[in-house]
Amino acid sequence: MTPYVVDTNVAIAANGRGTHADRRCQLTCVEKLESVVAREIVAIDDGHAILNEYRRHLRPSGMPGVGDMFxxxxxxxQYQDDRxxxxxxxxxxxxRRGFDVLPENAFDPSDRKFLAVAVVARAVVLNATDSDWxxxxxxxxxxxxxxxxxxPQHASKGRGEHDE
Structure with a gap:
């Protein structure tokens, strides 16, 4: 099973708050996150850089949205390797690299952690609104x-905004 690396913007869009994502994008993110949670593996880093970013933008309690539930x-x-x-x-x-596994690159430094995890885990990156990808x-x-x-309407060259 191929793992996924989930850029924070996907969860933010799924929550439908504080995002420029349109309704179609929000619904697509909701459906994908529900699918990932139900039957896929998510890859994160052992240094908790991804978890720390999620913590800054998402809330695991209260009245959570789908991104928060993710x-x-x-x-x-996080300690169950099958999930x-x-x-x-x-x-x-x-x-200029960000992580040892990466060559010199001009990638947004805040996104390099997702890229490095994708390389090591051989994971597919899920993106909603970040044009860097x-x-x-x-x-x-x-x-x-x-x-x-x-x-893609939000993430293509020249049209997307940089979200974390």
Whole structure:
């Protein structure tokens, strides 16, 4: 089973709050996150950089949206390898790389953690609204990273906004 790396913007769009994602995009993100939680594996880093970013944007309690429920799923299953795969990625001393597993790159530094985890876990990246994943297609091809653009109307070159 191929694991997924879920960019934070997917969960934010699924919540439908504080996002520029249209209704179609929000619904697509809701459906994909529900599917991932029900039957897929999510890859995160062992240094908790991804969890820390989720924590800044998502809430696992109260009146959660689907993105928040996804975050709660990750918290509840982070040590169950059949649900959440925690992989080792080492931050690089070279700011042009971000992580040892990555070559020099112009990727948004806040997104490099997702990229590094995708490389190590051989995971598919889920993206909704971040154009970085489209703008750096040659780097992604060279690294063998596949990106599933859930909302291409928001994430294509020149039209997407940079969300974390």
């Amino acid at each position: 975050y709660k799923h990750i918290l509840n299953h 959440v795969r925690m992989v080792e990625v080492t931050p690089s001393d070279d700011d 489209d703008e750096h297609d040659r780097l992604l091809d060279a690294l063998g990273v596949e990106v599933s653009q859930l909302c």
